[in-house]
Amino acid sequence: MIEINHLTKKFDQFAAVDDLSFNVAEGEVLGFLGPNGAGKSTTMKVITGFLSPSSGSVTVDGNDITKSPIEAKTLIGYLPEGAPSYGDMTTLEFLNFIAEIRGFRGDEISSRVQHVIKEVELESVVQQTIETLSKGFKRRVGLAQAIMHDPKVLILDEPTDGLDPNQKNHVRELIKNLAKDKIVIISTHILEEVSAVCTRAIIIDEGKIVADGTPAELEAKSKYHQAVSVRLNQDYDLSSDLSGIAGIGNVVKEEEENSFTILASSSDSIFAKVSEIAQSKQWPVAEFHVNRGQLEDVFRSVTIHSQGGE
């Protein structure tokens, strides 16, 4: 259990993290979202004990990160932003160093190192110096280092940044497999990733939480939640058929030709109503489906003020 209590981190007068409070329990995979500069990385740096909080506290399984840092850090595996590692070492040397400093001794070192090498598929590059590796491999070395001691808490700052789609998928599978009985916090810009791996998402902006819930709950906040998308074979005026019907909001014409999105005015399903009308009025339907709601839309609506008119 990670408890974050009224955490504030100021740089000079600027509050990068502003009175943040939340708990994360075992088994949760928390997606940490927010625009650039929202305070995601700073929060992670405080949780991992790299930066000390200006006020408030962080406890990991009851260990306060400022009062008993060694105990707390022992429980945490951390992949910092950009996956830094010692470039002049080979993958194997670097992982041996991490294993040693994580307290493994003797034969344990090589068995543990072999285990993580297998887990993140680094077999082909064990003898290469890290600075010669591709971005994807460097990221995986960073991940290997973070999971070395099978930590109870895994904190990953943009773990899939710069990876190709296959590698992204692989890392997500890895995170899902690791997540059992653990606490995982990942920060990301990629919203589909949240739906794919997270059991909970927190959106922060200007150091404050602006949304917190399961990905499904957040999607429900979207104006596209329960909306029905329709693509027609030919031009047809839908809005006159739909006007005045309870529960149905605006009809939005999409960029694609003859495509419309029928928004719901409440969170109730409008699918049945719309499909009934479509049949009775004999719409020339080519495609017809319900939207789950778009996380991206929620993200934009809760963080829009800081985007500076973009």
Next chain:
Amino acid sequence: MQNLGIIFRRELFGYFATPLAYIFIVIFLITNGIFTFDIGGFYLRGQADLLPFFSFHPWLYLFMVPAIAMTLWADERKTGTIELLLTLPIKLSEAVLGKFLAAWALTGIALALTFPIWITVNYLGDPDNGVIVAAYIGSWFMAGGFLAIGSCMSACTKNSVIAFILTVSICFTFVIMGSPILLNAFPGWIPQFVVDAFAALGFLTHFDSISKGVLDIRDFLYFAVFIATWLFASAIVIEIRKAN
């Protein structure tokens, strides 16, 4: 303490994983040779001691040691590995000391590899080997003093060139503090104890007496305290500036 050893080994290994350690050692040995034989007049003096060898060390260290020290923390900050290192379950003091000791060991290795000159002087004459051993240890302690300054300066910046220049400047100040040129420049009305106190802070005062075979524990203590102070300062600077 185990962590200290692990960090020490990683750092020392790091020096030898790149050409840095080899280049440092080779240039250190060549420069030492030039200073001792050409400029120092080792043969012309006709004396069986290593005074010309050791008396150039402060000036040699002035440029060589900051070159090792400059990357100590600046590179960690630049590549972001400082975030990795300081979120491992280790104490900051272990990281500071481990890195310092690795760099100090490298200067120790370079210094030890000058042993042929010690053999030479023993072959040519009958030197006081006790004095030579003391001077070697004194020289190594002085290198530690330079390194400790470098550790602190390296912690101040991400840019290792700036760290180098800062380190050279501060080391230069501490070298000339004890030099006769500076001490003679004090006007006569300044009380002698002020001049003495000033000189006592300089490297040369302590190193000269050690290299002449005057074994005073206070000279070694001076370097030990000096190193400890600058390493403590390094830790404070890292703590304050790691976020930048």
